Amino acid sequence: MSVKEHDPLTGHQTTGHEWNGITELNTRVPRAIWFFVIVTHLYALVTWILLPTWPLVTTYTKGILGIDQHEQVAKQVVAANVARADWADQIVTMPTDEILGDTVLMSRVNATAHQIFGDNCAACHGRDAAGGPGFPRLIDDAWLWGGDTDAIMETLRVGINSTHPDTRYSQMLAFGRDGMLGREDIRIVIDYVQSLSGIAPSDTPVSPERISAGEEIYLDNCAACHADDGTGDMEQGAPNLADQAWIYGGDKDALFETIWNGRQGWMPSWETRLSEVERKTLAVYLARLGQEATQ
Template identity: 65%
Template sequence: MSVKERDPLTGHQTTGHEWNGITELNTRVPRAVWFFIIVTHIWALVYWVLMPAWPLVNTYTRGLLGIDQQEQVKERVAAADATRGIWADQIAALPLDKIRDDTLLMANVDRAAPALFGDNCAACHGSRAEGGPGYPSLVDDAWLWGGDDETILETLRVGINSPHPDTRYAEMLAFGRDGMLDRGQIRIAADYVQSLAGLDSGASPERLEEGAALFADNCASCHGEDGAGVQDLGAPNLTDTHWIYGGSDEALFETIYGGRQGWMPAWENRLTKAQRKMLAIYITSLADGGPE
């Protein structure tokens, strides 16, 4: 019933079937195809013999090489820890100044710290550590809690307003929302704060005087009589030009009206002691003008 024809171009016969004008040649499967089928199958067979492969009733074929990926991971992690352990243990044990004096240890710090900072700190403080709205810059000399080695290490360990039991705690009250100051008073206080920082608020001397009184009554207990901040309380210095939330009229109003409470995670359980020390060295080097 079907008529086999010969394709003049290839010389192969058709199968004799035809579908709406489409025919098929009955060309034999090229040798190369069979060859590569055999190669890939032999490769698979060998792999099955050597590696864990086929399920059995209660277990599986474990393979002649006895390789187990879980064991491999454990071994590799242990080996990597061992390489790092030599210098990491020393860093964990020594005070920061001794580490800074040790060029061999510092070589390790210089290699490890930038990626540590990038993966753990940069998300908030920025990849150049310059901070951003709501997140303090780490490259200036304005420190909320203090910039000496021990203080930085402690801040890293316990965080700020974090769930850690020893956490540093600080909160700027919501003077407007909680009814301690009215809107007019907040604007006067904001003008005064701008004048503390040396900004030209355009306010009259009388208005600034009023602001000074408001400041003494409401702000000085944390920020100090002179507004220079109190590091033990984490209260920022208002007389410098560094702002966390901004020094504009709007930003200051928002800060005084609604209060502020920044947050930094505690790293004690997330980074090792050596890692926190390397970060502290890295951060202090940034504040001193950068690692380069």
């Protein structure tokens, strides 16, 4: 029968292991730790019995309290809709210009739409709606399909290149990658496009002969969508190339990438996520932001 050793300093039993004169103690777990372990397990057991807890094949354990957060959220949504029914009905029935002129109603619109925009749109268009590389700026007058509230509402409803059956379609062809234009032709037409928007050349002035050659390439390949004068076509969602607004950038490198590989923007359809009231509220909010930005 072995004799259990104890540390002479602390009195704790040792494990019998020793490394270079250092003896390992067999210290007991503090009682406070056991207390909290027991309490935690009891709490978990009570929670399993009272609340929805364990997932099953097609459902989950409901708990004897019958708490259903889906029902709670649904009730909260109904209550919120009732609380805002007085002004929400006005949003649906009133013309946009009247809404914009009603300061009381606009205070409701601004407070509500700010949250809608932050939850659904800001991730791409920025919290200030100023956009960014690849995402349009929403506070100017450069709109692909039109910037009036009706056009904005329709874009929100169907999306762009989305899965909605009525979605808006827009795609820039890959002129370089698909062999329609060579590299030098692309560089020439870039100089012409930049001249339309008044972008100054980065190094040496572009000769009139090069601009003329670029115009010929443009008319043969680009004018069908962007119009002969480069002002675009809202029916096709073709951007205006004669202004200072660029979605992917107007410098030579960005334009070369656009013409060589093409572009295809995408925006989801919000018809199933946002109600008609929310979409119109958002459209009015964006119209107000645009008015303020252009003043």
